[in-house]
Amino acid sequence: MIKLKEVALCLRAVNYSDTSQVVTLLTREHGKIAAIAKGARRPKSAFDGAIEPFAYGQVMVMISESHDTLSTLTEFVQSGRFRSLRSNLAAMHAGLFALELTEASFEQSDPHPTLFDALVDMLDRLGQYDKMQAVLPVLIDYQLTLLDEAGVAPRLDACTNCGAPTGSGGKDLYFSSAANGLLCGGCEQAFTEKRRLSPACCAMLNRRAAFTAAPPALLTEAEQLLVYHFTELMHRPPKMAKYFVTRANAMS
Amino acid sequence: MNPAYTQSLNKLIEQFGNLPGIGPKTAERLAFHILKAEPQEALALAEAIRDVKTNIHQCRVCFNLAESEVCGICADTRREHNVICVVEQPKDVISLEKTGLCRWVYHVLNGHIAPLEGVEPDDLTIDALVKRIRAGGVTEVVMATNPNLEGDGTSLYIHSLLRNMDVKVTRLARGLPTGSAIEFSAASILQDAILGRTPF
Numbered sequence: 001m002i003k004l005k006e007v008a009l010c011l012r013a014v015n016y017s018d019t020s021q022v023v024t025l026l027t028r029e030h031g032k033i034a035a036i037a038k039g040a041r042r043p044k045s046a047f048d049g050a051i052e053p054f055a056y057g058q059v060m061v062m063i064s065e066s067h068d069t070l071s072t073l074t075e076f077v078q079s080g081r082f083r084s085l086r087s088n089l090a091a092m093h094a095g096l097f098a099l100e101l102t103e104a105s106f107e108q109s110d111p112h113p114t115l116f117d118a119l120v121d122m123l124d125r126l127g128q129y130d131k132m133q134a135v136l137p138v139l140i141d142y143q144l145t146l147l148d149e150a151g152v153a154p155r156l157d158a159c160t161n162c163g164a165p166t167g168s169g170g171k172d173l174y175f176s177s178a179a180n181g182l183l184c185g186g187c188e189q190a191f192t193e194k195r196r197l198s199p200a201c202c203a204m205l206n207r208r209a210a211f212t213a214a215p216p217a218l219l220t221e222a223e224q225l226l227v228y229h230f231t232e233l234m235h236r237p238p239k240m241a242k243y244f245v246t247r248a249n250a251m252s
Numbered sequence: 253m254n255p256a257y258t259q260s261l262n263k264l265i266e267q268f269g270n271l272p273g274i275g276p277k278t279a280e281r282l283a284f285h286i287l288k289a290e291p292q293e294a295l296a297l298a299e300a301i302r303d304v305k306t307n308i309h310q311c312r313v314c315f316n317l318a319e320s321e322v323c324g325i326c327a328d329t330r331r332e333h334n335v336i337c338v339v340e341q342p343k344d345v346i347s348l349e350k351t352g353l354c355r356w357v358y359h360v361l362n363g364h365i366a367p368l369e370g371v372e373p374d375d376l377t378i379d380a381l382v383k384r385i386r387a388g389g390v391t392e393v394v395m396a397t398n399p400n401l402e403g404d405g406t407s408l409y410i411h412s413l414l415r416n417m418d419v420k421v422t423r424l425a426r427g428l429p430t431g432s433a434i435e436f437s438a439a440s441i442l443q444d445a446i447l448g449r450t451p452f
C-alpha cells in the first residue's frame with residue numbers, strides 16, 4: 001500500500017452499498033484512480049458527505065499495488081470550488097461531458113498534470129456562464145486539449161493524407177476520424193469514413209483564441225464534428241453528447 | 253436450496269431471501285415462523301401482499317401512491333391546490349408530510365434525470381407537471397428534489413421549462429442542520445448557508 005496525499009477532482013461516483021461509494025478521481029500527479037470510499041454515504045464521514053462528480057479538494061488515498069483490487073479513499077476535504085455548476089444547466093451538462101470524455105480517454109495511473117489544470121480551469125470558466133452559446137467555446141477548447149493530451153490531436157491545418165494546405169479556395173473540406181484529420185478535395189474520395197466540414201468552421205478551429213467571439217452556427221458545427229469524432233474513437237456516442245447535438249446531426 | 257426441506261419451504265425461504273436486508277439465516281427463520289403460524293395469520297400476510305400489488309397504483313393527478321383514481325392529498329379540498337411541491341418519489345411525500353407543516357399538494361416525478369445512466373426527462377412525469385401548471389390556478393412550484401447533482405439537475409431542467417410561465421418557482425432551503433456546529437461543517441454546507449441566509 002502506498003499512501004497518497006493530493007488534490008483530486010471526482011470524475012464519477014457510483015453507490016456501492018447503502019453506505020459506500022466507488023469513486024473515479026483525477027489527480028494531478030498520479031492520474032486517474034478508482035477507489036472505494038467506505039461510509040461516504042453516512043451523514044458523518046471523512047469525506048465531507050457523499051462524493052459527487054465535480055467534488056474537488058485534498059484527498060488521501062491508499063493506493064493498491066495489485067491491479068485487480070480497488071484503492072481506498074480515506075479522506076476527502078471538499079472545497080466546494082465548482083458549486084456554481086450546480087445552479088445552471090448548460091454549464092452542468094458541459095462539465096459532465098468533459099468529465100465523461102476525460103474518464104474514457106485515460107487508463108489508471110497515467111498522469112497528465114497539464115490536462116488536470118486545463119480541466120479545473122475549464123470548470124472554473126463554465127461556472128461563470130449559463131447560456132449554451134457561452135458554454136460551447138469553453139467545451140470545444142477543452143475537447144481539443146483533451147485530444148492533444150491523449151496524444152491523438154487531429155490535424156486541422158492541412159490535409160492529413162497529402163499535407164496540402166486546406167485554408168484556401170472556400171470549398172467544403174472533409175474530416176476523417178480514421179485518418180485523424182482533414183482531407184483535401186483530392187484525397188477525400190479514397191476515404192469512406194468522413195464528414196463534411198465548412199471552411200469557416202475549419203478556420204475557426206485553427207484559431208482557438210477566437211472561440212469566444214465565434215458565431216453560434218460555427219460553434220455548433222464544431223461541436224457536431226467533435227461529437228462525431230469522439231463517437232468514432234469510443235466506438236459509441238458519449239452519453240452526454242445528446243445534450244449538445246442531436247444524434248442525427250452528429251452522424252450526418 | 254436445502255434438500256432436507258420440502259419444495260414449498262425452500263421456495264418461501266428463497267422469497268424472503270430476496271427482500272432487502274434479509275440474509276439466508278433470517279430468511280429461514282421467517283419461513284419457519286410462517287410454517288408454524290396459525291393459517292389465518294399466515295394467510296393475512298399473503299393477502300396484505302396481494303392487496304398492495306393490486307389496489308395501489310399511481311394518482312392520476314400527482315403520481316403519488318393511491319388506492320383510488322386520485323390520492324388522498326389531491327382529493328383533500330382543504331389543501332392549497334395552488335402550490336405544487338415537486339418530489340422524486342412517494343417516500344419523499346411521506347417524509348415531508350410527517351413535518352406537519354405542508355398544506356400544499358404534490359407532484360411525484362418517479363425519479364430524477366441522470367444523463368450518464370440514461371435516465372432522460374421523458375422517463376419522468378415532467379410533461380404531466382407542465383400540463384398541470386399550464387391548466388392554470390398554480391401560483392407556486394416548490395422544488396423538493398434531493399440536494400445532490402442529479403436532483404439539482406432535475407430541478408434546473410424543470411425550472412427552464414417554467415421560466416416563461418406565470419408561476420413562482422422556489423426550492424427548499426439548504427445549509428446548516430440544526431444542532432450541528434460550524435467548526436465541523438463541510439465547506440459546501442457552509443457555502444449553502446452563507447449564500448442562502450435569510451432575514452432574522
Ligand SMILES: [Zn+2]
Nearest residue numbers: 159162184187
Ligand atoms: Zn490531400
Ligand SMILES: [Zn+2]
Nearest residue numbers: 311314323326
Ligand atoms: Zn395525487
